Amino acid sequence: MRLLLLAALILMSVFAFTGCGRVPQGGAPAPTASPVTPTIPPGGATGDTDKGGPSACPRLDPVLYALTTANDPAAVAAASNIPYDQGRVLVFVTVTASVDFDQYDATLTAQTDQLAQALVPLSELCRLANDPNVAAVRPPDMAAPTRP
Secondary structure, three states: OHHHHHHHHHHHHHHHHHOOOOOOOOOOOOOOOOOOOOOOOOOOOOOOOOOOOHHHOOOEOHHHHHHHHOOOHHHHHHHOOOOEEOOEEEEEEEEOOOOOHHHHOOEEEEEOOOEEEEEEEHHHHHHHHOOOOEEEEEOOOOOOOOOO
């Protein structure tokens, strides 16, 4: 549900900023800007979460990936209802075998055989998601606060 809402918001933003959907009085569609292509540094992705795009870490939830590339991660985390503290985010990690969370500077807060809960630095999320023993990294299921 959260992913569907995020996708809808992204599409609405794209339409609003590119002028899609507006038709001038002459009846012809409004011209749109050329698509912007992200630049990838020479040599491709280096494991940094801010380089290489979402394909660099496909097992990382798109909302978390957006958080790693945000100018204001604290605001994005708050808007997404994701616990965030001093550059670390609370995540659920689906594991297929034992994972050494210390190598990712992560603090393990709970664990079962197939699921771990950990506080992970934003800079380590993509690397953690690419661990061969990790099936997925996603935000925790948090109840959204009621709005007045």
